[in-house]
Amino acid sequence: MTVLSLSKALNEGMRRAMEDDPKVLIMGEDVGKLGGVFRVTDGLQKDFGEDRVIDTPLAESGIIGTAIGLALRGYRPVCEIQFDGFVFPAADQIITQLAKMPMRSLGAIKLPVVVRIPCGGGIGAVEHHSESPEAYFTHTAGLRVVACSNPADAYTMIQQAIRSDDPVLFFEPKRRYWEKADIDTGSTDWWTPLHSAKIVRPGADVTLLAYGPMVKTCLEAATAAEDDGRSLEVIDLRSLNPLDEPLVMESARRTGRVVVVHEAPVNSGFGAELAARITEECFYHLESPVLRVGGFSTPYPPSKLEEHYLPDLDRVLDAVDRTFGY
């Protein structure tokens, strides 16, 4: 067992992937000598060389576009988009090329490209450094979209994403980069499939659905709810596309009450998809509408206001209370 922070777990996972497969490349802005602005790629260039850990020019479309070309040549690029809000210059290459080229080729082409995106707020950053753009990409067919919430998942999921023959958008909860956990790096017996969700805290009364940074918030809310005599089940979705529907629906049918929690704005957010699907699948089991807790329909605010914008324990519990009001 090794104690690793979430960022170090990602680093270790990428290191394993690079050792296992010489075609795995890392590319992005400042990923080489600096080791990334969050140090997620720390030391990899030193150990694997500049041909495999590539400091790129500062152009996000270029990062994804050239990664596609490298994938066409048989490589498996892992791209870092430095911050969530910088993914938009790359959105064209991700949405019009990365997602669609394999189908365009009638299956002749595979694009095993991973796009790592540090996401979410809570670190007191300036504009464009705290966003949650996942719904733009869950809406795009051809992409797989996953989000890790803890060091152990970071370690396994990044390796599984790199092995995937489909493009994967990999969201990392940047405010959880420094959280630590004991990880068994010597065995893969405990790994779960990339696109499976996990019940991270069983409960009987209400299901909380979360991913990335909000999983911890929901776990804290569940602990607090015990005092009110409420048993909250917390599910870490881990994968948004595809979604582990059987696990989600089983929980929803069992508890009859579901609250979705994400940092992204509620309006047209991923929670809307969850609410709709749960309503379609579990209508007669529900005691209340599926409620959503998330960001407001505003741009992400200046950091002095982010504590009001971001869902926290109280806002989650407020929604839990409301599920009992129907």
Add this chain to the structure above:
Amino acid sequence: MTIDASGSSPELVQLLTPEGERVEHPDYDIDLTPEEIRSLYRDLVLVRRIDLEAVALQRQGELGIWASLLGQEAAQIGSGRALTDADMAFPTYREHGVAWCRDVDPVKLLGLFRGVNHGGWDPKEHNFHLYTIVIGSQTLHAVGYAMGIQRDDASAATIVYFGDGATSQGDVNESFIWASVFNAPIVFFCQNNQWAISEPLEKQTRIPLYRRASGFGFPGVRVDGNDVFACLAVTRKALEAARTGQGPTLIEAFTYRMGAHTTTDDPTRYRVASELEAWKLKDPIERVKAYLFKNQQADQAFFDSVDAEADQLGADLRRRCLAMPDPEPLDIFDHVYREPHALIDRERAQFAAYLEGFEK
């Protein structure tokens, strides 16, 4: 502000005049056997015939749209015949001539335009990538591929095609930067056909396009895009430079889109007829024919046989286009992902059940 749009500019590499006279150039030469020249002529005629047939198929409703290469045959055949098997080509959606050089069955080009698929050939089989419709995107793919060639330590180069309009795209400029700083083995082949749908070159640039290269730190050259000899010679040299570690080159093939942008376009709304007439005098095929005649390297029987082959090719293409099967409704769900995807599988099953409901 003026742009050097002269076809007789001293900057222009030309080895065969519009009248079919061989001219020398200090930096570029080419030594072609009569057989090779006849072969180039045949290529030019056949791809023009493929194009003509496709336009006719569109007019008759058999294709939804077609992007004609009329006038650009020499740029495409010259550059396409400069490629070795190991080289990789990234086209736009108009490189039917390059596809011909890469042995892509012409009927496979029609799938996209007939609406039966989005691109119907295996790029790896031909080292010819799929057509890319979004302007300029493929330049980055090509540079990435070239970076892969570098990492494989392979003796190969990449060529990427784009037009004058694409030079305004961010992706194209990013690809120039990437190629430059990584010294990637790539040739940027810009067919400047003077028009980006209705927008003339002046809407894209204040300087000749080939000169853009110097700002990015690699050589740029303007070639007579209607001269198949010059396009072949210039591209060969640039590819060899790329293969031998000398990095990228930008080639501006100065040519003219003699037809519409696509079959949905109406050029009479934005350009004068006299411009087309002037360019017809620089036709890429006529000058090769004149050269072969003058130098007695081909006789009328040869030209007749090429024409007959072209007619046969056109008729065959038409027959096979009409025989192309329509895709099945459930094909919608194919190839979206390579690995199993529960949502796609469920939607396919649901839609299949829905369709079966009509059959009962």
